[in-house]
């Protein structure tokens with residue numbers, strides 16, 4: 001067909017994703033082993049079931065099925081009456097049973113979609129299906145990348161972790177769209193509380209890419225199914241980040257376009273993304289479905305999940321919440337976006353609006369708190385909520401200046417863990433008013449005759465200098481506007 005023989009014609013890129021999401025549950029998918037393996041020694045979180053020992057039987061973890069239903073609802077997918085597991089047979093050291101328990105033609109989620117926005121344009125990405133499966137063990141290649149390692153070690157702590165594989169339609173037309181999708185998906189998963197983005201390897205992506213003649217792409221971006229089916233695609237494995245996905249796909253796009261333009265065929269194959277070298281390398285020709293000899297998992301009965309969709313509720317999702325923040329609290333799009341970037345931030349902000357003006361609270365969370373946290377590479381987890389509320393109260397009631405609140409109190413709170421009141425007392429930041437400011441103004445005038453003379457000679461800088469002196473004398477606690485006015489009125493007397 002077309003793509004492989006097209007030379008020097010315009011080519012369009014087609015991408016579809018298989019995203020493996022580790023669901024956050026206390027125990028593994030088919031056994032009682034703890035999933036808390038982050039600091040564990042290799043092969044310590046295992047049992048006969050996840051090691052695939054003969055005779056050990058799987059039992060489905062209900063929490064994982066519930067999480068899968070939540071994901072399905074968020075992706076607007078169909079959840080069938082009944083769903084079941086299949087065995088996918090292949091031989092590889094990460095798979096102790098030599099088959100993976102996964103789902104085949106009766107997955108738990110079917111036909112969904114997720115909206116992305118790229119360059120201010122909204123686009124729906126079709127979700128072909130999303131299914132539950134067990135994670136294989138993890139391999140550690142020693143002495144180089146996978147294709148050059150001297151030997152490999154296996155860790156079965158990961159074997160049996162609950163995974164959800166989200167398979168998209170081949171709807172992406174650029175690596176940038178892929179990146180937007182991954183960001184959106186992660187945001188949604190985080191809102192659902194079924195996913196821990198911080199966990200190593202919690203999101204792993206297989207990216208399928210092909211090139212087709214640009215003229216096959218209709219104005220609305222659709223491509224005829226026979227063209228898609230005929231195009232040779234490569235499946236790039238070992239992608240574990242949004243950035244990695246965009247890089248690997250850009251590389252692959254260029255590689256395939258070059259091949260086609262030189263009149264060479266693109267092989268249908270599995271390739272490996274070598275993050276270190278920034279290239280994809282050929283691993284093997286693509287296995288076909290028949291290679292896996294799928295058959296129904298006889299150790300697990302089909303699951304009746306009709307009714308689960310109605311019974312399980314999900315929280316307000318990021319897009320809806322962003323829009324509501326914008327209208328209900330009259331925020332800018334940018335503020336609303338930042339305040340809904342995670343559910344945690346959104347909840348934190350929304351609770352503040354009970355006590356404070358919404359715009360005031362937004363400014364403090366977005367411009368100041370998140371900025372300071374970002375700078376310190378920290379998250380909201382490390383913020384004492386009560387202390388932050390107290391800080392806003394002090395500012396709101398005009399007890400301290402915004403400048404001191406921001407530059408002294410907030411930073412001391414974050415860095416030293418002190419309460420706002422402790423910082424205000426220790427640093428003497430209580431707003432200096434009335435007499436004390438007037439005194440400092442008089443002192444500044446008396447102590448700086450040259451500056452006073454310059455002021456009367458019309459030199460603009462002199463007033464600023466005097467304001468600086470007063471601010472210094474009051475430890476920054478006076479209100480600069482007031483100082484300015486006081487100085488003028490005394491000097492102009």
Ligand SMILES: Nc1ncnc2c1ncn2[C@@H]1O[C@H](COP(=O)(O)OP(=O)(O)OP(=O)(O)O)[C@@H](O)[C@H]1O
Nearest residue numbers: 014015016017018168169170208209210228231233
């Ligand atoms: N022409 C194409 N170009 C790019 N991607 C495509 C094309 N046709 C299909 N795809 C994508 O390929 C992926 C197929 O994934 P799926 O899991 O169904 O099969 P698989 O990769 O063959 O199986 P396995 O799970 O064993 O890897 C989907 O993400 C789909 O969107």
Ligand SMILES: [Mg+2]
Nearest residue numbers: 018206208235
């Ligand atoms: Mg695949």
Ligand SMILES: [Mg+2]
Nearest residue numbers: 018165167206
């Ligand atoms: Mg797949």
